[in-house]
Amino acid sequence: MEQPIIELAGLTKCYGSLKAVDRLDLQIRPGEIYGLLGPNGAGKTTTILMMLGLTEPTAGVARVCGINATTHPIAVKRKVGYMPDNVGFYDSMTAIDNLQYIARLSGLPEDEVKNRSRDMMELVGLGDAMHKKAGAYSRGMKQRLGLADVLIRQPAVIILDEPTLGIDPSGVKDFLGLIRQLSREQGITVLLSSHHLYQVQQVCDRVGIFVGGKLLADGDVATLSRQLFSGDHFVTSITLAAAPPAEWDILPALQAMAGVKAVAVDGRTIEVSCSHNITPDLVRFFVGKEMDIMGVLKKEYGLEEIYQRYFDNNITDHEKDGKSSGLFQRTFFRKVKQ
Amino acid sequence: MANPAVYFNGLFSGRLNNSRWLKGIINTTARQPGPLGIMVRKEIADHIRSWRFIVLLVLLLLTFIATMYVSLTNLQAAVANENDPDRLFLYLKLLTTSDGSLPTFHIFVSFLGALLGISLGFDAINAEQNNGTLTRLMAQPVYRDHLLLSKFLGALAIVSALFLSLSLLMIGAGLLITGVKLEPEEFFRIMGFVLLTVLYVGFWLALSILFSVKFRQATTSALMAIGVWLFFTIFYRIVISMVVKGFFPDPVYLSEADVLWYNNLLLDLLRLAPSQLYTDATTTLLMPSVRSLGPLTVEQMAGAIPKPLPFRESLLIVWPQVCGLVAAIAVCFALTYYWFMRRELRS
Numbered sequence: 001m002e003q004p005i006i007e008l009a010g011l012t013k014c015y016g017s018l019k020a021v022d023r024l025d026l027q028i029r030p031g032e033i034y035g036l037l038g039p040n041g042a043g044k045t046t047t048i049l050m051m052l053g054l055t056e057p058t059a060g061v062a063r064v065c066g067i068n069a070t071t072h073p074i075a076v077k078r079k080v081g082y083m084p085d086n087v088g089f090y091d092s093m094t095a096i097d098n099l100q101y102i103a104r105l106s107g108l109p110e111d112e113v114k115n116r117s118r119d120m121m122e123l124v125g126l127g128d129a130m131h132k133k134a135g136a137y138s139r140g141m142k143q144r145l146g147l148a149d150v151l152i153r154q155p156a157v158i159i160l161d162e163p164t165l166g167i168d169p170s171g172v173k174d175f176l177g178l179i180r181q182l183s184r185e186q187g188i189t190v191l192l193s194s195h196h197l198y199q200v201q202q203v204c205d206r207v208g209i210f211v212g213g214k215l216l217a218d219g220d221v222a223t224l225s226r227q228l229f230s231g232d233h234f235v236t237s238i239t240l241a242a243a244p245p246a247e248w249d250i251l252p253a254l255q256a257m258a259g260v261k262a263v264a265v266d267g268r269t270i271e272v273s274c275s276h277n278i279t280p281d282l283v284r285f286f287v288g289k290e291m292d293i294m295g296v297l298k299k300e301y302g303l304e305e306i307y308q309r310y311f312d313n314n315i316t317d318h319e320k321d322g323k324s325s326g327l328f329q330r331t332f333f334r335k336v337k338q
Numbered sequence: 339m340a341n342p343a344v345y346f347n348g349l350f351s352g353r354l355n356n357s358r359w360l361k362g363i364i365n366t367t368a369r370q371p372g373p374l375g376i377m378v379r380k381e382i383a384d385h386i387r388s389w390r391f392i393v394l395l396v397l398l399l400l401t402f403i404a405t406m407y408v409s410l411t412n413l414q415a416a417v418a419n420e421n422d423p424d425r426l427f428l429y430l431k432l433l434t435t436s437d438g439s440l441p442t443f444h445i446f447v448s449f450l451g452a453l454l455g456i457s458l459g460f461d462a463i464n465a466e467q468n469n470g471t472l473t474r475l476m477a478q479p480v481y482r483d484h485l486l487l488s489k490f491l492g493a494l495a496i497v498s499a500l501f502l503s504l505s506l507l508m509i510g511a512g513l514l515i516t517g518v519k520l521e522p523e524e525f526f527r528i529m530g531f532v533l534l535t536v537l538y539v540g541f542w543l544a545l546s547i548l549f550s551v552k553f554r555q556a557t558t559s560a561l562m563a564i565g566v567w568l569f570f571t572i573f574y575r576i577v578i579s580m581v582v583k584g585f586f587p588d589p590v591y592l593s594e595a596d597v598l599w600y601n602n603l604l605l606d607l608l609r610l611a612p613s614q615l616y617t618d619a620t621t622t623l624l625m626p627s628v629r630s631l632g633p634l635t636v637e638q639m640a641g642a643i644p645k646p647l648p649f650r651e652s653l654l655i656v657w658p659q660v661c662g663l664v665a666a667i668a669v670c671f672a673l674t675y676y677w678f679m680r681r682e683l684r685s
Contacts, residue, residue, distance in 0.1 A: 049682075049683070052477060054473070054476055054477070054682075054683050055682055055683075056680070074479050074480075074481065075479075077477060077478060077479040078479040080477075081477075082473075082474075082477035083474075084470060084473040084474060084477070086470045087470055087474060088469040088470025088471045088474065089469075089471060089474075090384075090469070090471060091469070092384070092387065092388070101376070101380055102474075102478060104376045105373050105376055105377070105475075105478045105479075105480055106478050106479060107373075107479065109370065110370055146474075149474065153478075
C-alpha cells in the first residue's frame with residue numbers, strides 16, 4: 001500500500017472529563033476524497049484542528065505528509081489548505097484584497113500574486129464580484145471565496161469543514177464537482193467533513209462515520225452497506241388504490257408466502273419484509289387477488305440508512321448531550337432513497 | 339463556475355516551480371517582506387482606513403492646535419520671566435506654557451494617549467475571532483506570535499508617526515513664527531518626549547490587546563480597559579489619600595526624616611499608576627530645571643544654583659520611570675503571549 005498522506009494514530013483529545021476525540025486511528029491515501037461524517041459535536045472539527053496543529057492532542061499523533069502536525073505545524077500548514085466551517089473575511093477589504101493578503105502570507109512571489117488571485121476568483125465564479133467589499137458577499141459567495149483562498153496556495157491536501165453549508169443546491173453541485181475535478185486532475189487529497197450525507201455520497205471515495213469521538217465505520221459506501229445490511233431483510237412496500245379492510249382475509253395467505261417474514265399494513269401501504277427479493281412474486285400475488293397496485297418500491301440502503309443505523313446504536317450515549325442529538329434530528333433530512 | 343481546466347493549466351505542475359526558480363536567479367535583488375512585514379503592513383492600512391482612527395486623529399489635532407495657540411499667546415510673558423531658569427528654552431516653553439485656561443499638551447496626552455492606545459487595541463484579537471478570520475489566518479504558514487506582534491507594532495508605528503509629525507510640525511511652526519534657532523539640547527529633549535509618549539501609548543495598547551485576548555466580546559474588553567484607565571486617573575488618587583489618612587501617622591509628631599520617608603512612600607505608591615510615571619518623566623524632560631521628582635531636604639538644596647540641568651542629567655532622573663513603563667508593557671505582553679499561544683482557536 002502507498003504511504004498514507006494523512007495518518008492519525010491513537011489521537012485523543014479531552015476537554016476536562018469530556019472525550020471529544022477518543023483514540024482515533026485513520027489513514028488517508030494520496031489523491032483520495034475522504035468524507036468525515038458525523039452529527040454536530042461529534043469531534044470532527046477538533047480532529048481537523050489537531051491535523052493542522054491548531055489544537056494539541058491529549059494523546060496520539062497526527063501526521064500529515066509525513067510531518068508531525070503538533071510539533072511542526074508551520075511545515076504542515078505550508079502543504080495543507082484549510083477552510084473553516086464559518087469562514088470569515090475582513091469585511092472592510094475587497095474580496096480580491098482578502099485573497100491577495102492570504103496569497104502573500106503563504107509566501108507566493110509578489111509578481112504572481114495579482115494574476116493568480118484574479119484567476120482564482122474567475123475559477124470559483126466570482127470574477128464579476130472581485131472588487132466588491134467582502135462584507136457585501138452572501139454566504140454562498142463567501143464559501144466560494146474560501147475555496148479560492150484554499151486553492152491559491154496550491155496545497156497537496158485540502159481540508160474542508162462543512163464546505164456546502166449555506167450554498168444553494170445548484171451551487172453545491174458545482175462546488176463538489178469542482179472539488180472532485182481538482183482532486184482527479186491534480187491529485188489533491190481532499191478531506192471534507194459534513195452532515196449532508198447525500199452530497200458526501202456523491203463525491204467521496206471513502207467515508208468515515210464519526211460519532212461521539214469514535215470512528216464507527218470506515219470504507220466506501222457500497223462496502224459499508226453490504227457489511228451492515230447483509231443479514232437484513234429486503235423490504236418491499238406496495239401501495240394499493242384503496243385501503244384494505246381491517247379484517248383482511250388475504251393477510252394470512254400473504255404471510256404464508258415463501259420468504260415473507262413480516263407484513264405491516266399502514267393505510268394503503270403494505271410493507272413486506274422478506275428474506276430475499278420476492279418483489280415480482282408479491283406483485284403477482286396482489287394482481288391475482290384482483291387488487292389495484294398504484295406503486296411498488298423496493299427499499300435500498302444508502303448512506304443515510306447506514307448513518308442512521310450507526311446513529312441509532314449510539315443515540316443512548318448521547319442523550320445527555322442535548323446539542324448533538326436534538327439538533328441533529330432536526331437538521332438532517334432523512335429522505336429514504338428509493 | 340468556469341471550467342477549471344483552463345485556469346489550472348500548469349498551475350500545479352512542476353513547470354511553475356521551474357519558472358519561479360529561474361525568476362529567482364534573474365531577479366535576486368527584489369526582496370520580499372516576510373509574513374510579519376505583510377501583517378504589520380495590513381494592520382497599518384486597516385487603522386488608517388478606519389473611522390475610529392480618523393476621529394482620534396481629529397481629536398488629537400484639535401488638542402494640539404488649542405494648546406499651541408494658548409502657549410503661543412503666552413510665550414512672550416514666559417520667555418521674559420526672569421525668575422524662570424528655563425526661560426531660554428523656547429521650544430520647550432511652547433510645549434509647557436499655559437495661562438491656566440487649558441492644560442498643557444503633555445498633560446492632555448496623559449489622558450488622550452491612554453484613550454488612543456485603548457481604542458487602537460481593544461478589538462485586536464477578539465474581532466478577528468468573532469469574524470472567523472482568526473482560524474483562517476492561523477491556517478496559513480505563520481507563527482501565532484506574529485499576529486500579536488503585528489497588532490502591537492502596527493498600532494505603535496501609527497502612534498509614533500503621529501507624535502513625531504506633530505512635534506516636528508510644532509518645531510517648524512516655532513521656527514517660522516519666532517525665528518529662534520533650535521538648540522540640539524532642545525531637539526533631543528523633544529525627541530525624548532516623543533519616545534516617552536509612544537511608550538506610554540504602547541502601555542495602554544499592550545493592556546488593551548491583553549484584554550482583547552482575554553475577553554471574547556470587543557465591548558467587554560473595551561470596557562475593562564477604560565475601567566482600568568478611569569481607575570488610575572480618578573480613583574487611584576482617592577484610594578491613596580484614604581490610605582494616607584487611615585494608616586499614616588500625623589506629621590506633627592514625626593521627625594523630619596520620617597516625614598521624608600512617608601512622603602517618598604506616598605510618591606512611590608502614586609507611581610504605580612502609569613499616567614503618573616508619564617507625567618513625571620515628561621515634566622522632567624520638558625522642564626530642564628527640575629532636579630528631583632521627590633521631596634528634597636534643605637541640606638540637599640544647599641548651595642544649589644537654580645540652573646537648568648544638562649540633557650544627560652534629566653535623562654538619568656527619568657530613567658526609572660522609563661524602565662517602569664517598559665516593564666509594564668513587557669508584563670502585559672508576556673501575559674498576552676501566555677494566554678494566546680496555546681489557546682484553542684475556534685470561532
